[in-house]
Amino acid sequence: MRKRRSLAMNLDAVAEKAGVSTSTVSRVLNNLEIVKSSTRSRVLKVAEELNYHPNLHARSLARGKSRILGIIVSNMENPFFLDIYRTLESDAHAQGLEVVVANTDYRSEQLLASVQLMIGLRVAGLAVIVSEMEEHLIQTVANSRIPAAFYDVGTPQKNITNIRVDYRKGIKKTVSYLNALGHRRMAFVGHHSTLVPISERRKTFLESVHRCSPSAEAKIFAGPDGLDGGRQAARELLESGFRPTAILCVNDLMAVGVMRELREEGLQIPKDVSVTGFDNIKLAEFCSPPLTTNHIPREQIGHIIFQSVLGNGREEYDTGREIVIDPELVVRDSTGVAAKS
Amino acid sequence: MRKRRSLAMNLDAVAEKAGVSTSTVSRVLNNLEIVKSSTRSRVLKVAEELNYHPNLHARSLARGKSRILGIIVSNMENPFFLDIYRTLESDAHAQGLEVVVANTDYRSEQLLASVQLMIGLRVAGLAVIVSEMEEHLIQTVANSRIPAAFYDVGTPQKNITNIRVDYRKGIKKTVSYLNALGHRRMAFVGHHSTLVPISERRKTFLESVHRCSPSAEAKIFAGPDGLDGGRQAARELLESGFRPTAILCVNDLMAVGVMRELREEGLQIPKDVSVTGFDNIKLAEFCSPPLTTNHIPREQIGHIIFQSVLGNGREEYDTGREIVIDPELVVRDSTGVAAKS
DNA sequence: GTCTGCGTTGCAAGCGTTTGCAGAAATCGC
């Protein structure tokens, strides 16, 4: 026998003080009905007195599984990720599951560490909402046999569902909306990235513009994600000398950053230039002017993800599929008829 | 012997395939130097092949402690909380600690559940950044012997540090700044709450206004936290018929909500009414007009919290103290000279 | 007064690690 770590309160301590066996205490704490109610209340009283809290690690180990939903996101600063996380969290809590989140900050070594963590924790299900992921890591998850859902990355597999938003549709719709308002010189502000889904957005933008009016001009700008990234991209745009009458942004946060920089330059929105976003975050409604954007149903996405990883199979969305979500244009005050140049 | 759950990859499986004992595998995986390098590389190869990931629950159990920092926050939607969380997370990662967060959503049963979770996880340290907490729960944490830091709640104890922001100072400074600009009719927009720290803010506001100019008018409004809460409070203010020339908000998010509603009403900021906030979140810089606010150094707070719960004792901030942070006024464009009424 | 059956409880193995200690293998000195 080794040294006894007497500090830690455990089942045995409670059992001893209550004059029963550990199994009985365990059964009481797990609400197994076979315990006589007098015993039950005595045990509960003792547990309370001793300030006992079950060791969750031991529990998970003994049960051979944990009641934890793992969530990996790129960046909680972006309300898009945050909202999905919040939905997942509330779904999980509703089922008595705990949640462990990890941010990757767009750093791949952090992603790796997060995946390892989740597998090490033997999470019951895993949601990965990041913008880039190497094939190799996807395989690691697939091999772990943990039911998982990914956002817009790779192809679905046995235990992995892939969910993506059809940005192409959203971009097309937005472009033709702006075209109808007379815009013939447009810019797209997105992320720097060589990933297929991202570069596809740029391509779609250019094609859409030219399809609407073959003589229209279209240019691409990019920056890091977030308010600052939007601002930075807008700066580059202004310095490039290109003067679009409308700017499509890949998300609302960047759009707000863009608007900030345009205002700085003395431009008025939407009089001088129209701006649109994607996501329809709460801020889109509160910024000035309120932002025209493409609504992406983040709650719905969250629910779908939850269902597909922990939906017990009998649900509509089970693991191993691809699910596509369509955005929807929400018109507010940041867009208007094109300024005559 | 019971049924063997053959699916789960474990140390034994690796040990067997590599022809060594589990202890050796364990030592390899923990980078204990006593292992011969040929054995070491063989084990690593097998672990890789088998796609082995150590079970973190078993590890924590065996080690008798976990390398986890627990964080409980009210609401990650509020960048104030989010920023502190992010700082804590990065400090923790820098030390090889993992992080588990829980949101309480201002719900006390969620707070209770979160505290239980953290204790059950035997976290190495606990940061509690919530706006309300019952004495009883504070005691639970104190009894758990886990090093903890609380934000603005209760009094410091043996293993608990309390950190708070001196809102009174910030409010006084803001009021006298506005007074100097000629404002004599001011409103304060805060949270509904009977808690001492919150009601003290209201009191401080009223006193400050009257101290600056005894004839000045001051009124209090309140709403839930967040953009919507600010908007709601502004609505009530407008409906009350009170027409302040300046509105102090208890945080930036509410201030942005307030501005939105004022604009809706056709009021111009700061020409018709000045608005100020607290926190100095990123959005304060990006909203329109950029917000005059009281900077609260959230990064610093995060670092202090981390130090005080996991600072190994030899650091400047150790558990069991009270630490007070002063806000600092940042003037932007949402404030100006009072409109002559 | 035995027997059956049921509601309760206890025993002990097992979950996948870590780690003190002892034993085995390799290295060295002479």
Next chain:
DNA sequence: GCGATTTCTGCAAACGCTTGCAACGCAGAC
């Protein structure tokens, strides 16, 4: 070539819990 060291490795207990199975006590049936 042999004992003394020094490495290296394995054994087995421990971490705190769950849970299948067996055992116990007691009621009612006969």
